[in-house]
Amino acid sequence: MLAELQQLLGPENVLTSREDLIPYAFDGTAALKQLPRAVVFPRDAAQISAILKLARAHRTPVITRGSGTGLSGGSVPVENALVLCVLKMDRILELDPRNLTLLAEPGVITQKIFETADAVGLFYPPDPGSMKISTIGGNVAENSGGLRGLKYGVTRDYVMGLEVVLADGSVCWLGNKCVKDVAGYNLRDLFIGSEGTLGIITKVLLKLLPKPAARQTLLATFSQMDAAAETVSAIIAAKIIPCTLEFLDRTTIACVEAYAKVGLPNDAEALLLIETDGHPAAAADEATRIEDLARSQGALQVRRARDAAESAQLALARRSAFSALARRKPTTILEDVTVPRSELAKMIRSVQHIAAKHTLDIAVFGHFGDGNLHPTILTDERNTAEMERVHHAIAEIVDAALALGGTITGEHGVGLAKKPFLKQQLGESSHALLKAIKHTLDPDALLNPGKIFD
Amino acid sequence: MKQSPLQSLDYSVLQQCMHCGMCLPTCPTYAETGREKNSPRGRISLMRAIADGELETTPNFAEEMSYCLGCLACTTACPAGVDYTNLLEHARAHVEQSGVVKTPRRDFVRWLTMKQLFMKPRLLRFAGRLLWLYQVTGLQSLARALRLTKLLPTSIRVAEPSTPTIQRRFSDSLIAKVETPSSAKTAKSASASASPSAQPFRRVLLLTGCVQDIAFSDINRATADVLLANNCEVHTPRAQSCCGSLHAHNGELDLAATLARRQLDAVDLSQFDAVISNAAGCGSHLKHYDRLLATDPAYAQRAAEWSRKLRDISEYLVEINFRHPQPPARTSTAVPNHPLNLLRSSIDGREKSPAPTVTPVTYHEACHLCHGQKISAQPRAILRAIPGIELRESAEPTWCCGSAGIYSITQPKTAGWLRDRKLNNLRATAAPIVAVANPGCSLHLQAGEAHSANPLQFIHPVVLLASAYAAETHP
Numbered sequence: 001m002l003a004e005l006q007q008l009l010g011p012e013n014v015l016t017s018r019e020d021l022i023p024y025a026f027d028g029t030a031a032l033k034q035l036p037r038a039v040v041f042p043r044d045a046a047q048i049s050a051i052l053k054l055a056r057a058h059r060t061p062v063i064t065r066g067s068g069t070g071l072s073g074g075s076v077p078v079e080n081a082l083v084l085c086v087l088k089m090d091r092i093l094e095l096d097p098r099n100l101t102l103l104a105e106p107g108v109i110t111q112k113i114f115e116t117a118d119a120v121g122l123f124y125p126p127d128p129g130s131m132k133i134s135t136i137g138g139n140v141a142e143n144s145g146g147l148r149g150l151k152y153g154v155t156r157d158y159v160m161g162l163e164v165v166l167a168d169g170s171v172c173w174l175g176n177k178c179v180k181d182v183a184g185y186n187l188r189d190l191f192i193g194s195e196g197t198l199g200i201i202t203k204v205l206l207k208l209l210p211k212p213a214a215r216q217t218l219l220a221t222f223s224q225m226d227a228a229a230e231t232v233s234a235i236i237a238a239k240i241i242p243c244t245l246e247f248l249d250r251t252t253i254a255c256v257e258a259y260a261k262v263g264l265p266n267d268a269e270a271l272l273l274i275e276t277d278g279h280p281a282a283a284a285d286e287a288t289r290i291e292d293l294a295r296s297q298g299a300l301q302v303r304r305a306r307d308a309a310e311s312a313q314l315a316l317a318r319r320s321a322f323s324a325l326a327r328r329k330p331t332t333i334l335e336d337v338t339v340p341r342s343e344l345a346k347m348i349r350s351v352q353h354i355a356a357k358h359t360l361d362i363a364v365f366g367h368f369g370d371g372n373l374h375p376t377i378l379t380d381e382r383n384t385a386e387m388e389r390v391h392h393a394i395a396e397i398v399d400a401a402l403a404l405g406g407t408i409t410g411e412h413g414v415g416l417a418k419k420p421f422l423k424q425q426l427g428e429s430s431h432a433l434l435k436a437i438k439h440t441l442d443p444d445a446l447l448n449p450g451k452i453f454d
Numbered sequence: 455m456k457q458s459p460l461q462s463l464d465y466s467v468l469q470q471c472m473h474c475g476m477c478l479p480t481c482p483t484y485a486e487t488g489r490e491k492n493s494p495r496g497r498i499s500l501m502r503a504i505a506d507g508e509l510e511t512t513p514n515f516a517e518e519m520s521y522c523l524g525c526l527a528c529t530t531a532c533p534a535g536v537d538y539t540n541l542l543e544h545a546r547a548h549v550e551q552s553g554v555v556k557t558p559r560r561d562f563v564r565w566l567t568m569k570q571l572f573m574k575p576r577l578l579r580f581a582g583r584l585l586w587l588y589q590v591t592g593l594q595s596l597a598r599a600l601r602l603t604k605l606l607p608t609s610i611r612v613a614e615p616s617t618p619t620i621q622r623r624f625s626d627s628l629i630a631k632v633e634t635p636s637s638a639k640t641a642k643s644a645s646a647s648a649s650p651s652a653q654p655f656r657r658v659l660l661l662t663g664c665v666q667d668i669a670f671s672d673i674n675r676a677t678a679d680v681l682l683a684n685n686c687e688v689h690t691p692r693a694q695s696c697c698g699s700l701h702a703h704n705g706e707l708d709l710a711a712t713l714a715r716r717q718l719d720a721v722d723l724s725q726f727d728a729v730i731s732n733a734a735g736c737g738s739h740l741k742h743y744d745r746l747l748a749t750d751p752a753y754a755q756r757a758a759e760w761s762r763k764l765r766d767i768s769e770y771l772v773e774i775n776f777r778h779p780q781p782p783a784r785t786s787t788a789v790p791n792h793p794l795n796l797l798r799s800s801i802d803g804r805e806k807s808p809a810p811t812v813t814p815v816t817y818h819e820a821c822h823l824c825h826g827q828k829i830s831a832q833p834r835a836i837l838r839a840i841p842g843i844e845l846r847e848s849a850e851p852t853w854c855c856g857s858a859g860i861y862s863i864t865q866p867k868t869a870g871w872l873r874d875r876k877l878n879n880l881r882a883t884a885a886p887i888v889a890v891a892n893p894g895c896s897l898h899l900q901a902g903e904a905h906s907a908n909p910l911q912f913i914h915p916v917v918l919l920a921s922a923y924a925a926e927t928h929p
Contacts (some may be wrong), residue, residue, distance in 0.1 A: 019512060022496075023506075025499070028498070087488050324533040326474075381469075
């Protein structure tokens with residue numbers, strides 16, 4: 001099969017040496033790895049179709065991968081798998097300002113999509129923390145979120161159409177440039193967030209928005225977690241929807257400051273990073289009201305960014321939170337639960353309780369505005385006794401989120417990391433329905449097998 | 455059996471990388487190939503595989519460690535704070551110890567350079583003297599004209615145009631062993647005056663380097679001048695040896711430690727407020743003597759003090775709030791050595807137009823200054839303080855130029871690709887002068903300009919500052 005692949009793609013696009021494969025054994029998830037059999041770099045849908053036909057003939061699983069920054073093990077290979085890396089499919093094919101759309105190949109880095117739109121006064125809102133390096137294909141496959149999820153939603157909300165190659169090699173277009181389209185089942189949505197298990201995305205048609213005219217960034221610090229949570233509730237209750245409403249706890253603040261050096265206070269128990277955008281008058285008015293609300297909830301300090309550069313710097317600091325936490329302990333296990341916004345304070349208290357019960361170091365940061373929390377367990381994978389407690393803690397965090405009407409993942413996907421908990425959230429029949437769909441589209445279980453469910 | 459350098463390394467340094475991928479967009483070799491193996495995160499996974507016993511030390515691994523530029527851009531991008539410098543040095547030492555890439559010729563070259571030339575300062579200076587003779591007698595031009603350089607082995611032939619022009623006089627004959635601010639005027643080429651009232655008196659140790667000493671002794675002289683102009687007493691030990699950065703960056707950690715001990719033995723640190731380095735690559739290594747000698751009970755303490763006192767010249771000048779030079783008085787006509795004046799006269803001669811009042815200067819960040827030492831604002835502060843200079847930013851100022859120590863010799867293809875990319879960015883600023891604080895970058899970039907009709911000039915920021923002090927009129 002390898003010889004056939006080399007003939008199809010050219011030898012430089014088929015990697016097989018051990019030194020070449022080891023770095024493709026993992027993604028951004030901690031402690032999960034499996035060496036693939038080979039890594040291939042196709043250029044277009046036709047090549048992918050041919051690769052899938054070959055893989056089918058040889059019963060070889062295919063794992064699609066972009067930059068490998070996923071956080072649920074979605075692109076970690078399985079045994080004997082072919083890793084299909086889309087990084088060489090990296091062209092922006094069309095920017096259509098008349099319809100406010102952008103057509104891209106899956107290997108385009110998300111930051112480039114943002115910049116391309118920005119250059120013509122348009123806006124692509126989804127901004128996962130990894131956007132400087134993650135690919136748009138990966139974002140769609142994992143239905144990634146980001147810092148602007150509160151006001152603008154997640155990747156799903158910006159996908160108007162997709163080209164996918166199915167397991168049998170057929171190429172399908174799902175969706176189009178029409179704002180309204182109710183023809184048939186909405187299969188486009190089925191593939192968004194399918195984590196490479198149903199087909200391989202080869203083109204993405206994205207919706208763009210007009211660029212907000214102004215942005216105001218605020219930083220509020222609190223001596224107590226509850227005051228921060230109450231401030232969030234007060235902002236939402238005042239019918240203000242900021243574009244960003246981020247939360248960092250004391251540990252996260254310290255680690256982020258050690259990396260980014262943007263002047264975050266080290267005496268606060270909790271910090272809110274709030275951004276509002278839109279018409280300049282509206283943004284300024286919202287910022288003032290948010291400032292007042294934070295003060296009335298007992299904020300220690302409220303600081304407003306002086307200019308766009310300072311706003312960008314603060315957002316960048318927040319984006320680095322997950323990686324910066326690795327400064328504390330050798331192994332960083334990132335969780336991703338979401339609860340209804342009214343339950344945030346309860347969820348945080350549960351996490352603190354679980355950390356104390358298992359004597360674990362758990363930092364918490366996340367997207368307070370949309371209820372999405374990232375409790376992050378700081379540990380050492382070589383400490384087997386502690387790792388045992390880590391597994392109990394993860395299960396309890398998931399239990400707590402579900403008990404509050406939440407979900408096991410808000411933006412990272414199920415992959416390998418959340419697979420054990422999916423049935424608990426969905427229930428028997430919904431879980432069975434998912435499996436039935438997978439079996440219909442991929443009867444030989446060749447596409448990213450073992451992810452989401454077994 | 456003795457553990458290999460990678461296996462004896464503290465494992466948590468390897469674990470620190472949680473493969474988030476933030477390093478990928480900053481890595482020049484990953485940008486070139488798009489393959490994980492050629493990225494920091496990929497290389498660390500290979501190192502870890504070796505430490506875990508999952509991968510043999512193969513020629514492929516050795517080649518990958520040599521393909522890395524060591525530009526350390528990844529360390530600036532890494533939120534997790536991975537000590538990549540340390541990892542790469544250990545990995546390269548591991549490769550050397552394993553012997554997978556041993557060949558008689560490679561052994562000979564490494565023996566001659568790292569174990570002889572760069573361990574014996576007098577021998578290096580003697581070689582420098584021979585090279586100087588070869589250059590001034592016209593033999594070099596003759597050899598180049600006759601294409602005799604074609605007889606050289608490929609790797610040397612590619613590097614030959616980057617051979618430094620050897621200075622007529624080395625640092626020891628340009629800089630006295632001790633120069634005090636008041637005696638500055640008597641020093642031969644120093645005309646800057648100190649203003650003792652403005653700056654408190656300080657005593658500093660000046661490191662003149664090895665290659666820097668024979669090829670850029672003028673930069674060392676300028677460094678002494680700016681220190682004197684800021685009321686520092688400058689101590690310059692004679693016949694200084696290599697700091698060991700060449701060895702540490704190329705897998706000879708034991709020799710690097712020997713050289714570090716030699717430096718520490720040569721000075722009484724307690725006498726000095728600071729130890730001054732003016733070459734980015736050396737400074738980046740010199741600051742790590744504490745780590746290099748951490749397990750040596752006889753030296754650990756002194757090494758820690760050394761690292762605490764070690765400053766890059768631009769870093770130090772900003773730290774002591776350096777005096778901003780005054781614009782040259784209108785009456786003072788000629789300051790012949792001022793690089794800006796040289797440039798102006800050549801422009802005048804050609805176009806018969808009035809001299810421009812400001813000269814655009816752009817700044818190339820040497821990797822080991824901006825990524826290795828996180829010094830980026832200071833050289834710019836110096837350039838902005840110089841009258842007659844307009845600092846223009848280039849695109850990708852922190853992107854490696856491909857020089858990277860001996861990289862331009864070992865990996866000429868990638869080095870050339872990066873040099874073109876860098877020169878294009880620098881030329882786009884339309885500034886005729888590029889300020890750069892590392893001798894390797896200067897040589898490499900200059901060689902790339904060899905056939906340009908209007909070659910860029912590469913000048914150390916300190917040389918520009920010293921010239922500006924010299925151009926002031928004295929009361």
